[in-house]
Amino acid sequence: MVILTQACPIQRPFGSHLYKRRRDFQLLDKRSWSLKPLIPRVSEDQDTDYQLRAVAKLLADEMTANGQVIGIGTGVAVNEYLREISERLGDGRLSGVRCIPSSDVSASEAAFLGVPLTTIEDVNGNVDLMVDVADELDLENLAYIVGRGDNGPQANQPSLPRVRQLLEKARVRVVVVDIAKTGRRLGGSVPVLIEANEDIWEDIAEELDDIFIGDAEIRRRSVNPDAGPRGGNSPVITTDGNMVLDVQFLEGLKLFGKDEIYDRIVAEIETVDGVLEHGLVVGVARKAVVGTVVVSAIGEDGQEEVKEESGPRVVHL
Structure with missing residues (x-):
């Protein structure tokens, strides 16, 4: 069991400008299936x-x-x-x-x-x-x-x-x-699926922003490619009726500034209330x-x- 604590002031597109988080973190077990x-x-x-x-x-x-x-x-x-x-x-x-x-x-x-x-x-x-x-x-x-x-x-x-x-x-x-x-290292963005609810999506985005602060930017996916981080007035709604938040990593996929194993990044994403699914798939081969x-x-x-x-x-x- 690892305890993670981090606090720093930073300008962010969601929520307050100061955050402090302390979370019990347990490494996910390896997936029982393999990838080819x-x-x-x-x-x-x-x-x-x-x-x-x-x-x-x-x-x-x-x-x-x-x-x-x-x-x-x-x-x-x-x-x-x-x-x-x-x-x-x-x-x-x-x-x-x-x-x-x-x-x-x-x-x-x-x-x-x-x-x-x-x-x-x-x-x-x-x-x-x-x-x-x-x-x-x-x-x-x-x-x-x-x-x-x-x-x-x-x-x-x-x-x-x-x-x-x-x-x-x-x-x-x-x-x-x-x-x-x-x-040798994944980069770019990871899509995170959330409920299409205008009342809660910002809270989910803020929590993801807290986790990946300094490592990634959080953007609500929009049908307008020129929309800002909030996705403008036309957010993408999937065929399942959900919104998509893109976790856009500034370099490779990182957690707290380090090239952590993907299982830990998956674990952090999945601890956020309101996250339904994500596009980071980890195998064991x-x-x-x-x-x-x-x-x-x-x-x-x-x-x-x-x-x-x-x-x-x-x-x-």
């Missing part, structure tokens, strides 16, 4: 369409089987994977596959392609595979960020509660990410495979298998 990176490498002799097709083919060849229930994230790589599934269902190479989307746009894409949909409730929580798409991936710790809103229109963003539920239920989990969005198109997967039995194509290399972390 799927990394297409951008190069001069391979265009994006080729890479996406190769990723989709690899997923379908090595990860997908008849009768599976598959959770799907949101993004162009997932759309290509859905097209591959649709083709194989059509020509008989696959049968009985059903998908659970993490966003309305993924649901629409699957329906358009004729891929059968289901729900977690209908399959009693039995999900064979989850294919997610990361905004950024930490290769060393196999942690990633999802739901930033910087990969297209807000309508294309995943439902964070649905993503988290699918990750927790799935027996095998794969994350797709561009090699250019990988590194300790190996990545980096190459043109690669997969490192840990299955239900806990045994690691490396699926590869086009000259990957294994990185021991």
